[in-house]
Every structure is written in C-alpha cells, then in structure tokens.
Amino acid sequence: MKAEYASLAGQILAKTWGGPVRLGDYEEMKGSKRLIVYRCAVKEAPNGSPATVIIKHVNYEPPRQPGEEPAEVTPALIAKDWAGLAFLSELDLDEPLAPRFYGGSMEVGLMVLEDLGGTSATRLDHLLQGDDPEAAETALLALMRSVGRLHTATAGKEGRYRAILKDLGVEQPTDFEEYNFSFLRPSLEKLINILELTPSPSVFAEIEQVYRIMHEPGTFLAYVHGDPCPDNCLLVDGQMRLFDFELSFFRHALLDGADSRFHFPTCWCVNRLPEDLWRRMENTYRAELVKGHPTASDDAIFYPALLAAGIGWSLALLEWQSLESLFEKDYDWGTSTVRQRVLLRFDMTARSVAELGYFPALGALFGDVYKKLRDRWVPEIEEMPLYRPFRPKS
Template identity: 30%
Template sequence: MLDDRALTAAASAAGLSPLRFERQLGGSDRSQVCRVADADGTTYVVKQYLSRDGGTYAREPAALEALAGTGVGPRLLGSSHDPDLVVLADLGTHPTVADALLGRDPDAASAAIDGWVDAIAALHLAGDDDVLDTYGRRLSARAKDMDTHRMPGTFSYAADRYEGVGQRLGVAAPPGFLEALRDLTAGLGPAPPVLTPGDACPDNNLLSDGRVVLLDHEFAEVRHPIWDVAYLRVPWPTCWCSWRLPDAVADGAVDRYRAAVAPRVPSVTGDRFLADLDLATLGWCLSSCSWQIETAIEEDRGPDGLDGPTARPKILHRLWLASRLPGPAPLTAYARRLLDELSRLWGEPTLVLAPAFRSDDITIP
C-alpha cells in the first residue's frame, strides 16, 4: 500500500490533484504497483521502486520516456526520485499471456502468444536511433554510470556462478567453457539494436482489445533483438511460468516475428538469423540455469503461490536443450556433463507443457 508521502509525490510528479489509494495490483521485492484515484474518480497506476539494486528505478522511466508515442507500452505521466516511483495511465484490468498459458484453451493460448510476438515486433521496429539515443540520455540523467547494454555482464556473472557450481558438484567448469560463456555475445551477427524491456515475461503485459501491451520495463536495456525472440525457444528464461511450449507453437511464433520484421530488417529471413537464434537460446539456457542450480541442489522449490514449474525440471530441460543445440563445443559439452551429474542426483523430472497445451504433452528424452 502506498503511504501518504508516495501519494503526494505521485500527484506532484504527474500534475494531478491529491490522490487516494484504491488497491494493490501486484509487485515484488523490488516494487509495488497500485491503482490510485484523483478527486474526480479518474484512476491511474503508481509503481513505487522499493530498492535501487539493479537500477530499475532509472531504467523503467527512461525506457517509457524514450518509447513515448510509439503505443508499445503504458503512457508515462510523471516520475519522482524521492521516493522513486512512476505514474502511468491506467489501462484497466485485463488478462495476461500468462493467464492464457495457464488456462485450458490451446487456441486462446496460441492467440495470446501471437499477440506477444506482435508486440515484441512492434517494439523492435519502434526502436530507431532517436529512441535509443533518448533512452541513453534519460538513463544517464537518472544514473550517470549505468550501462545501457547489460548482456555481456550477464554472461560474466553466469561464468562466475558456474565456477562455484562446478566445484560443489565435483564437475569443474573447464576454462574453455568459462571463456566461451563470457564471450558468447560476441558470436552474434550484426543486427540493428533495439530497446527492450529485458524481461518480457508472459505476465508482464495486458491482453486488451485484441493486442498485447508490454508492461514492466524495470530491466530495460539496448541489445541485439534476438534475445527477445529466443524467449520463445527456452521458453521464458527469466519467468516463473516457464512451462514448455509445443515445438509447433514456438516455431510458428518465431516465423510470425520474422514475417513482421522482414520488410524493415530483411536479414531476419536468412540463415544467420537462425544461427543467432540457436546461440541466444543456448545463452539463455546456460545463464538462467546458473542462477538456480546451487539453490536447487538443496531444495526443488517453485514460485510461491503461483502455478509455475519447480527449479529442477527447468534446469534439466535447459541443460538438455543446451547440450543438443549447435554452438561452441565447450558450452554444449559442459552442459551435457552437468546434465548427467544432476540427473544422477535428481532423477529425470520432466518439464511438462503449459497447462493450455497439456492434452498433447510428450516426455522429453
């Protein structure tokens, strides 16, 4: 719940009359999201950042300012740095792509994924030089030394984690693996960089009027567009609801993205795009596993109070996928070694399909 200080700051930031708290809409340990109303009953959304770790307080308003007028995200009405918060236009209450995936209608889930793809494609196409430049300037104004591009650091962090994991399991990460992981982003082909939310999970959006509006730009950054597309192949590497997708659904969604973007970026129709997609899928598999393995060795936990898979099936599935993908041999070979060792410890729990697709579920080898 927002306190009086936050409500006052929000009203001042957006040039509104005094605001009153209506209800909590969501949040995490990083932020709280609430609906508020002014004296006339018009409602708005206020997101207050509870920590400065990760720079979410600076990344999100900078991204929304850069994307203003593109229609690909919520409209920013104002921001405050004391306390850290943003005021957004209220888009109303609508389901998310996650709701469709957790339902029982495969057609509705497929349509929701198509909407997600359309939104990602629109976001990428909107990310011209002016948008990227505005994001960099607005981010720097809030946090002078914050990087606009974080993926190289993501893989350096993952390599550091694997050093500890390998020692703990008695399957030491060889130097070739650590070097290849740290240098993974250098293997991607050239592509126009895009501004992305960085965490376009199935629940970070609204399904409204036949389209998906992307929410939550806390981890916004400028990067190669393939990282967003690879979310379909892992799938959803940074998300709690990361059940598997049927291959036909994931492949069809990738094809839909390519068709949407091709008129402006013809290179997405070529083989290099597919090679980059394999490498980005491999990268997401390995990096996301590194965040969870040590905890999963002790306990196979799932997301508290949410219908998402537990850690061990996700890890085993991603290592299995990583071991089968084309890519640098040190990466795929060590993924297989880890998979063998963790399968020995845990057995072979299967990551099943998202609930909406479970009528045609299969077992992973």
C-alpha cells in the same frame, strides 16, 4: 497510500494534461515493503482524461531493522523503468507497446502511468494457468509480436534513451552483469569439472564465439526488455502491452527473441510449450524483427545469434542456482523447479544445435550434460510438464 503521494501524482497529471486534477479512491494492486502499485480513480480532470491511473511507488529507504527486507528497486532501477516508459511513449506508435508515461518524481520514487487493467485486459500468466488453449496461444503469439515490434521500433534510437537516463541523473548507464555474459567460460569450465566430462577442445573456441555474438550485437542492437515474461505484459484489445522495464537496456535483440524456443529463461511462470507453438512464436517474432533489422532474414546470421542466446541463458541458470546445490536438493521456482528448468534448457539447446548445425561441440556437450543429469534426477522428479492449457485432457 500517503496523502502527499496522491497530491503529488495529481500535480504531475495536471502538468501533463493541462488542467486541474483531483484523484480519489485507490486500491493496492500488488506490492511489498519496497514497491507498491496502486490503481487510483480520477475524480476531476480535463475532458478526455482517463477514469483511472496507475501510481507506482518505490520506497528508497534502507532497512531499519536487522533482517528487514532490502530494497528491491533502487533509484538506478526506477530510473531505467522511468526512462523506458518515457522513451517508448515518445515513439507515438499506432499500436502502443507499453503504458503511457504521464510523469513522476525521482526524489520520492513515484511514477504515474496509464492504467491498462480495464475489463478488456487479460494477463498472460493467468491464461497459462487456465484451461483455454486457444486464448493462451493467441496471447503468446501476441507477446512475441510485441517483442519483435519493440526491437524494430527502437533500432537506432539508443542515443535518445541514454539522453533520458542522463536527464534523470544517470550519467554513465551500464548494463546488468547478468546480461554481459562474462561468466560464460568460467561457468562452462566449472560445469565440465563437476560432471567430469571430456568435451571436444573446440568447445572453448565456440564459447568465445558465443560471447562475441552477445557482446557485439551489431545490427541486432535494440532496446531489450530483459524479462518479457507472461506476468510482465497485458493483452489489451488484442495487442500485447509490456511493462516493468527495470531490467531493460540496449543490448542484443535475441536475448528477448530466444524466449519462445528456450521457454522464458528469466520467468517464474515456466512450463513446456508445444513444439509447433513455440516455432510459430519464434517465426512471429522474426517476421517483426526483420522490419527493423533486415539481417534477421538471413538464417546464417539469425540462427547463430538465437543459439548463442540460448546457450547463454542455459549457463546463466547455473549461475543463479549452483549445480552443487542442485545435487543436494531441488528448489521450487514459480510453476516448476530449478532441476526441471536445467533439464529443459540443456535438452532444448542440444536439440536446437543438432537441428541448426551451429556450435556442434557445445551442442554435444549440452546433450551429455542433459543425459547425465536426467539419469541422476529422473524419476525422482518429473521432467518439465506442458503448460496447463496444452496438457492432454483426461
């Protein structure tokens, strides 16, 4: 880390903590050419200050050489991460949802945060690749509780979040295209044509309804993480804390809330959850959500929104990796393959529609897609395995 960045971080902390601060040794936690996270020791600071802090630095400079890695995080993305952390820090909750934000510099792409990674902190993605089912289950339930608390605590507070973004120079913040679901009908039509399916004509009316639900969240409007994956959280003293808010925005809460049933649609760390567990995760999330969004207690409102999110995430997967390319070969993505994810999502959506009764034409179509792709790909590939802690012991 450049000396001037450590000096700048010390100045930021001195202003926040109200006294001189001197930082000491540091270690690189993770990073690339564009984004580096450091843990830095606090050598001198006012009484009561922590022993370490996290410094997150983004290199805004464009690639200088042909083929050089482009910027992963742009000023607009760091502004959203900054705004999210500052926004959640202002809530001053008894159980914090995120690291405390101490300050930063948009000019050089630097933020200083609370260090959550002490000896008591546990990474959920590590637990899901381990051998302790009870620890993994506890952490998964804690994650969905925190996601529900996030949506409840931020209900009705969009104005304050946008004001923080405006102070950072983002005058007219917009959401990412991946979350506006404008691709739904074109993606559905393409899927039908490629697989030569003959669905009920009502699938198009249903996909328009899905779009309206996601695009007009109404009482479900909340600050949504957008990527609440097992590697974007830490279990600290029994409470799950979230971080990395670059993809966060105010949108439909169920885009996060669907993560348990539809198995972390945006994450690299995907295997299958036992059914009894994902149902308890979903119920844990819903129990928190109703505290800030009372309409979530109504099955006739909650479940159509949940299914709409699942349908959207299933089709989004084929936007990220085209079905034509998957006919040619499979692709690794973290702990599973893209074909495994496609089979899991379309099967889960079809079975959930059959269970809950909403969007029946889409459910039948997704079931046909699953059967056709399964016949094509299995046994060449194994269907999605359980997460390691939940696999039968040999």
